[in-house]
Amino acid sequence: MAPLPAEQPAVTPTLPVDLSGEADWTPFDAPSLVGDSLRFVSGEPDGNRFRVRYYRDPEQHLHARIWFGPGTEGPPGHAHGGAIAAIMDEALGLAAWAEGYPIVVGNLNVSFRAMLPLQRVITLESKVVSVEGRKVMVHGRLFCEETVYAEGQCLCITIPGR
Numbered sequence: 001m002a003p004l005p006a007e008q009p010a011v012t013p014t015l016p017v018d019l020s021g022e023a024d025w026t027p028f029d030a031p032s033l034v035g036d037s038l039r040f041v042s043g044e045p046d047g048n049r050f051r052v053r054y055y056r057d058p059e060q061h062l063h064a065r066i067w068f069g070p071g072t073e074g075p076p077g078h079a080h081g082g083a084i085a086a087i088m089d090e091a092l093g094l095a096a097w098a099e100g101y102p103i104v105v106g107n108l109n110v111s112f113r114a115m116l117p118l119q120r121v122i123t124l125e126s127k128v129v130s131v132e133g134r135k136v137m138v139h140g141r142l143f144c145e146e147t148v149y150a151e152g153q154c155l156c157i158t159i160p161g162r
Helices: 030-042 081-098
Strands: 050-056 062-068 103-112 121-132 135-144 147-158
Touching: 030 050, 030 081, 050 081, 062 081, 081 103, 081 121, 081 135, 081 147
Parallel strands: none
Antiparallel strands: 050 062, 062 121, 103 147, 121 135, 135 147
8 A cells, every 4th residue: 555645734825915004104123122032923924823014103102014814813714812912912012122111011901892804904003101110001902994903901010130
């Protein structure tokens, strides 16, 4: 009997995705700030899970354009809540780093407002809203046009000696 052929992994073609920012945003090189710690979410710019590009606006707030690919699916045709929370964790923590606060996330609260359809470019906006001692509070939201998909509040704790 001839051996069975080895099973080939499913290949999903990678399609180009436009992650351009607004005219007054400037690209933000997140990996140069925090290194390889961004691999989990935004480490594969041509992958089928997440594609993310970060920007800063004129007020220096961090924004992102994010594409949720098929690898983030939860409910059919929509992003998994854990995928949304992972984006919030990375982007809100990065917002604190971008403002000069080397942090770890101490608490992340995500409120899901609407189901997020797959393979659409979504915008994330974030803002450091307060700093008290080692506590840095960051708020953000994921939206496209008038629809808000999720809002997040992140309590970050600065890393001593950094």
